[in-house]
Amino acid sequence: MSQFTFLASVIILLTSLPAAAQNIVVYHEKSTVETGTSRDFSAYVPLSPNTVVWSVNGVRGGNSTVGTVTGTGLRVIYKAPATAPANNVVRLTATSTAYPAKSGTAEITIVRPIPRIWSARPSSFPAGRFQVRLNGANFTRDAIALFNGSPVTAVYESPTSLLVSGTASTAGRFSILVRLPAPGGVTSGPVTVTVTAPSTPVQVTVNPATVSLQAGRTQSFSAAVTGTTNTAVTWSVNGVNGGNARTGTITAAGLYTAPAAVPSPATVTVRATSQQSATASGSAAVTIAPAPTSAAPAISSLSPASVTTGLAFTLTINGSGFVSGARIKLGAQEEAAAFLSATRLTMSGSISAAAGSTIPVQVVNPNGTVSNIVNLSISAGETSGGGSGNDNVAAARLLDQATFGPTKASIARVQQLGVEGWLQEQFNLPATQIPNTFGDSASALRAWQVHNFAHANDQLRQRVIYSLGQILVVSRDKLPYPAEIIPWMSLLSRHAFGNYKDLLREITILPSMGKYLDLANSAKPGVGGGANENYPRELLQLFSIGLWKLNPDGSQQATPAYSENDVRQIALALTGWTYPTAPGQQPRSENWEYFVGNMETREGNHDTSAKSFLGCTVPAGQTVVQDLDDVIDCVFQHPNVPPFIATRLIRSLVASNPSAAYISRVASVFADNGAGVRGDLKAVIKAILTDPEARNDTPTATSGRLREPILHVVAFGRALNAQISPSNQFTYIFDNMGQSALSPPSVFNWFSPLYRIPRTSYFGPEFQIYTPSQSVERANFFLQILTENFGDFRVDLSPFTGVAGNSAQLIDAVDNALLHGRMPQAMRDSLSRALAAAGDNQQRVTAALYLTALSGYYAVQH
Numbered sequence: 001m002s003q004f005t006f007l008a009s010v011i012i013l014l015t016s017l018p019a020a021a022q023n024i025v026v027y028h029e030k031s032t033v034e035t036g037t038s039r040d041f042s043a044y045v046p047l048s049p050n051t052v053v054w055s056v057n058g059v060r061g062g063n064s065t066v067g068t069v070t071g072t073g074l075r076v077i078y079k080a081p082a083t084a085p086a087n088n089v090v091r092l093t094a095t096s097t098a099y100p101a102k103s104g105t106a107e108i109t110i111v112r113p114i115p116r117i118w119s120a121r122p123s124s125f126p127a128g129r130f131q132v133r134l135n136g137a138n139f140t141r142d143a144i145a146l147f148n149g150s151p152v153t154a155v156y157e158s159p160t161s162l163l164v165s166g167t168a169s170t171a172g173r174f175s176i177l178v179r180l181p182a183p184g185g186v187t188s189g190p191v192t193v194t195v196t197a198p199s200t201p202v203q204v205t206v207n208p209a210t211v212s213l214q215a216g217r218t219q220s221f222s223a224a225v226t227g228t229t230n231t232a233v234t235w236s237v238n239g240v241n242g243g244n245a246r247t248g249t250i251t252a253a254g255l256y257t258a259p260a261a262v263p264s265p266a267t268v269t270v271r272a273t274s275q276q277s278a279t280a281s282g283s284a285a286v287t288i289a290p291a292p293t294s295a296a297p298a299i300s301s302l303s304p305a306s307v308t309t310g311l312a313f314t315l316t317i318n319g320s321g322f323v324s325g326a327r328i329k330l331g332a333q334e335e336a337a338a339f340l341s342a343t344r345l346t347m348s349g350s351i352s353a354a355a356g357s358t359i360p361v362q363v364v365n366p367n368g369t370v371s372n373i374v375n376l377s378i379s380a381g382e383t384s385g386g387g388s389g390n391d392n393v394a395a396a397r398l399l400d401q402a403t404f405g406p407t408k409a410s411i412a413r414v415q416q417l418g419v420e421g422w423l424q425e426q427f428n429l430p431a432t433q434i435p436n437t438f439g440d441s442a443s444a445l446r447a448w449q450v451h452n453f454a455h456a457n458d459q460l461r462q463r464v465i466y467s468l469g470q471i472l473v474v475s476r477d478k479l480p481y482p483a484e485i486i487p488w489m490s491l492l493s494r495h496a497f498g499n500y501k502d503l504l505r506e507i508t509i510l511p512s513m514g515k516y517l518d519l520a521n522s523a524k525p526g527v528g529g530g531a532n533e534n535y536p537r538e539l540l541q542l543f544s545i546g547l548w549k550l551n552p553d554g555s556q557q558a559t560p561a562y563s564e565n566d567v568r569q570i571a572l573a574l575t576g577w578t579y580p581t582a583p584g585q586q587p588r589s590e591n592w593e594y595f596v597g598n599m600e601t602r603e604g605n606h607d608t609s610a611k612s613f614l615g616c617t618v619p620a621g622q623t624v625v626q627d628l629d630d631v632i633d634c635v636f637q638h639p640n641v642p643p644f645i646a647t648r649l650i651r652s653l654v655a656s657n658p659s660a661a662y663i664s665r666v667a668s669v670f671a672d673n674g675a676g677v678r679g680d681l682k683a684v685i686k687a688i689l690t691d692p693e694a695r696n697d698t699p700t701a702t703s704g705r706l707r708e709p710i711l712h713v714v715a716f717g718r719a720l721n722a723q724i725s726p727s728n729q730f731t732y733i734f735d736n737m738g739q740s741a742l743s744p745p746s747v748f749n750w751f752s753p754l755y756r757i758p759r760t761s762y763f764g765p766e767f768q769i770y771t772p773s774q775s776v777e778r779a780n781f782f783l784q785i786l787t788e789n790f791g792d793f794r795v796d797l798s799p800f801t802g803v804a805g806n807s808a809q810l811i812d813a814v815d816n817a818l819l820h821g822r823m824p825q826a827m828r829d830s831l832s833r834a835l836a837a838a839g840d841n842q843q844r845v846t847a848a849l850y851l852t853a854l855s856g857y858y859a860v861q862h
Contacts, residue, residue, distance in 0.1 A: 022046040024104030026094050032109045033067075035184060038079040041106055043094035045074060052094040052103075066090045067110070084110045084184025113138040115178040115188040118746050119477040120164075121735060124194040131165040132176065132193060133157075133735070135477070135745030140180055146187075148174040157771050160745055161738060168195040202227040202274050204282035211284060213258045215291040215366065221254040221284060223272035230276040238268050238791055239725025246324075248286070261324035262288045262366035264336055265798075269791030278441070279729070283791060290367035297321040297363040297371040306377035309353055311392075314412050315376070317345040317363060325366040330376070331359045333802060336721070348412045350392070350816070353378045393697050396820040400861050401654050402426070402689055403459035404466075405715025406820075410459070419695070423686055426460035431493045438482040444727065445482040446741040449489075450734075451726040453714045464496040464685055465489070466711075467652035470750075471645070472507050472543055474516040476743040484595050485742060488512040500645060500670070500679035501636045504543065508535070508628065511579050511595040517747065520599060521590040524575045524607035528590065531607065536570040538747050545640035552667055553660035554643040561640055562614060569613040573631050576606030576624035601625060614638060636679065642667035648753055649684065654694045656763045657702040662693040704862040706766040708750070709737035709778055711861075716782065716853050719817050720795035728792035736777040738769030782853050786846045797845055804841035807832050814848045818858050827857065 025044040033039050043052055054069040054076055056062030062069050062078075065085055069092070070077040078092055088110045095103040117136040125132070134145075137160055145154035145164040152166030164176060175190035205224045213219050225231040235250040237243030243250050247268045250256040256270055267287045274280040299319040307313040317328065317337070324339040328347045337345040345363065353359060358375040395414035399406035402423075414422045432452060438444045456462045469492055479485045491510055495503040507513050514520030517535035524531065540562050541547055549557040578601075581587045582594040589602055601624035610620040611627070616634035618627055635641070646666040650658045666687045673683035688694060696703070707715065713734075717724055731741050744750045751768035758767075770778075785793055799817070803809035811831050815823040831848055838844040852858055 022102070024052070024094055024096060024102055026092060026104040026106040028106060030107050030109075032111055033078065033080045034111055034113050035080050035084055036082050036113075038077050040075065041078050041092060042075045043104055045094070045096065045104075047096055047099060047102065049098050050074065051097045053097060055093050055095065057090050058093075067092075067108070078108065080108075080110050084112060084182075086183050088182070088184045110184050111186045112140075112180045112184040114186045115139055115143065115180060117176070117178060117188050117191040120176060120191045120193050121477075121740065121743075123192075124196060125168075126196050126198045127168050127171055128198055129165070129167055130195075131163065134162040134164055134176065134178065134191065135160060136162070136178070136188070137746070138180075139178065142181060144179045144181060146177040146179060154178070155773070157773055158738070158768060161769075161771075163773070171195050171197045200227040202277040202280035204233060204272050204274050204280050206270065206272050206282040206284040209284050211286045212289060213256075213286055214289050215258050215262055216260050217258050217291075219256045219258075219286065221250070221256060221270055221272070223254065223282060225274055225276075225280075227280070228274070228276045230274075232275040233272040234275055236271045236273065236727070238723070238794075239271070239727045241727075248288070256286065258286070258288050260291075262290055264325060264327075265794060265796065266366075271791065278443075281729070290365070296369040297323075297326065297365050299361065299363060299371050299374045302361060302374055302376055306379050307351060309351060309355055309378050311350060311415070313350065314346060314348045314416075315361075317347075317361070319343060319363065319371065321365070321371075322363060323365050323367075327364045329360075329362040329364055329370070334364065334798065336796070337363070348409045350408075351376075351378065352812075355379055392816075392820045393822060394695070397697055397862070398422070398689065398695075399459075400715070401694060403463055403718075404453045404711065405718035407718050407721070411820075419690060423460070423689065426458065427497055427682060429458040429461070431461055431496075432456045432458055434486055434489055434493075436486075438486075440481050440483075442476050442480055442482055442485070442742070443731065445485070446476075446731040446743075447728045448726045449741055450710065450714065450731055451724045451728060453710065454717055454722065454724045460685070461493065461496045463653065464681070465492045467649055468492050468496065468503070470652060470744075470753075471648050472503070472513075473744055473747045473749050474512055475745070475747075476740075477745065478516050479512055484512055484515065484593075487595050495681070497682040497685070499677070500641075500681055500684075501632060503681075504539075504636060505628070505632045506598070507543075508539070508574070508632065509577060509599045511593070511597075511599055514577060514579065514599050515593060515595075519574060519577055520593075521578050521605075522571065522575050523590075523602075523605035524572065527605050531568070531571040531575050533567050533571040536574060537567050539570070539635065540567065542747060544635050544644065545638045546644045550640045550643045552639075552643055552664050554647045554663035554667070555660060561638075566613040569611040570631055572607040572609065573611045573613075573618055573627040576602050576604075578602050578605075641679075642670035646670055646684065646688075650688055651705065651753055651763065651765060653685075653688055654691075654705070655703055656705040656765060659693060662691055665691060699862040702762060704860050706764060706770065707859055707861050708766040708769065709734055709739040709774075710741065712778065712853075712859060713781065713785075716785070716818075716858075717793065717795060720797070720849075722785075722793060722795045725792045730781075730790075730792055733777070733781050736774070737781070738771070738774045779850075779854055782850055783846075786850055797849075800845040800849065801841060804844045807835045807844075810835065810844060810848055814852050818849070818852050822862075823852070823857065827852075827855065 027042050045052055056066045064081055067078055067080045090108050092106045092108055093103050115138045117134050119135045120132050139159050139162045141156040143154050143162060145152050147166050152164055155163040157163055173192055173194050175192055177190050178188040180186050203226045207222050211219050223233045234241055235254055237250055238247045246259055247263050248256055248258045267285055269283050270286055271281050271283040298321055299317055301318045303316040320343055322342050322345050326337050326345060328335045328337045335347050335349050337347045339345060351359060355378055357378050360373045361376050362373055363371040395411045396406040398414055398419055399410050453462055474488050476485060487510060491506055517538055518532045519535040522532040545561045547561055549559045549561050577599040579591040579594045580597040580600055581591055603624060606624045608621050611618040614634050618630045643663055646663050669687040670684050671678055673680035734741050739750045751765045753765050755765045755768040757764035800813050803813055811828055815821055834847050835844045838847050
């Protein structure tokens, strides 16, 4: 008897048994399904005919309360309801059509999406009242937090953020869980926090607290340190240890020497920071007055001698007797000057005055002496297309998209060079180097990063680094030390204007990414933990092609872009990488963590079998590097990559809702830069910023993007000529605004690029972290900047205080600084009413800037 004949006989025998002796079985007999998700089920039916009907809790086909069944055969899809029913266990039944008494049942437990906790910040705190922000996923408004098993207060901020507060009475290590209540209740895995013994905080007081000092003179300061036996302090001036020639110097003993010329602003901050606790410091305010002198400046000529009304300009003042700190007086308005020499000053600005008129120009030295008057002629601007006002708007909009915010000087530079010329200048600028001075202090690195965003010359590179860093994400939550995260920052800087394929390859073997997404020490099956699928999955989902196949214009098809098998095969291909060998160490099969250089290969840990993924085949017997190159080649050539990366970069730089045509135009440049090169990021960035949709200066209902906290704050500072210290102490405030610097809560970034504004069809990724509580935090920080004007973040309010007595002029000044002349009349009327209620000129300046900065006209980058 042949094998086929034998099997046929068995089948005939089974199907000829009486129906009473046969049972229907539904697989899986017991299972758990999250609300709103689906799962396959199948029925074994040893009857003839073997057709069945499916029901849920007795309802044929199910319904929206208990879940629905799709399909009519032996294999169907069950979809759980959006909300778990009161009795969250339902029965899925397959009943024979020929023998209605015969049926099989699966028991399905419907649960809510399980909450995930990725991190808790802070993860360590002293006993007593505490507040911890949990970062994770699937948090809900009715979530319950458990601290060491006991309920504590939980405030919902977003699906990825939950604020937990309570009291820890003793020191130790404790767990925090998140529970979603019934029906369908589930509980997260734990996150561990450390509660330390309460301690007396270290406090530092500087004496004297306020001083007025002439330029070049000295003042001795003392510091009283309490809460520790270590009373040593480090002295700094405006955040610079030991100070500098511009703001004054200070010795280790606290002897401060004022600068030779009055700085701008004239008040500096002398700070003593505890060497025991870097967060404890005290400060003194030192106001520098001009040293007595009889020398007076003199103006011989102005270049140019005539400027266009309303148009930004750069003016050179030639003469004698100029000193550092001199200011330029244009009529009644004073502006800061750039000191080039005793015979030359420059300034950038704009003047709104009648064509044909003249404006008197004088130089005011820090000692109060004033030069002679030379008149500056005012000419008419072009009238077509709105003239110089449009020029300002066009330049400012480009800088909003390509930098961390426009300044007077950068607007003038764009107007001088044009868009193409300015972009080329930025492409040619050397990259800002990251100093190697942070030790183990991630806080110091975060402070420097925000300072760098505000002050770096290579603004376009820094803005592109910022955008790429939200695609190729790592986080301080898993890379807590500067030595671990700086290589990632440097890599993005090197490749910001390079080729995306090179960037993908290098980030794959970067130790920082190797640790963050677990590719380091991923090995073939049977060695260690086997092939890790974490990095391969994110390489596809987040770094290159996304979840679904895309059309060239970024629109989504109904077909998945990759399968689980693709992930598994790529994971095998990427086995055999380990950390670099540290100096003085012997190479190991699996090296310890070290972050200088690329990861190293270990052929003995590499899977050498043939692999197949994304329609590509990798032959057997290849080396670690050969398999890596084949993976990157295959992924990079996938048709999704151009529209996927184009969409991500456009949303980060220009607009959350670009048109399909815009995406298609940029994607085509990614696919071919015009010289047959795929993935040329310089060409892609240029295409994004010069596209007609980006350069359209008339906003539409869907143009622009919401400024996230870091971009909002830094742009505001740049508009007000802020000086942000590289060792500032305020970056923790961004934690409360949902954008902890260098610490996105997951590989999905601080916010999802696919997030839509609630109750609309519009994308608005940054709105995901603009919850009510986070928006209040942002507003409070803006008020702090304006009212405290603290040493770490000093803004120049002089252009506004000089006109504060006249509401119309003050509103004009604020409009020009923040909105570049685009403030609508209704907003002007609202500001006028608000200013009328202010008690003094300082309050008027604060109110005008504060309300404008938080308005949709500024908070949204149009």
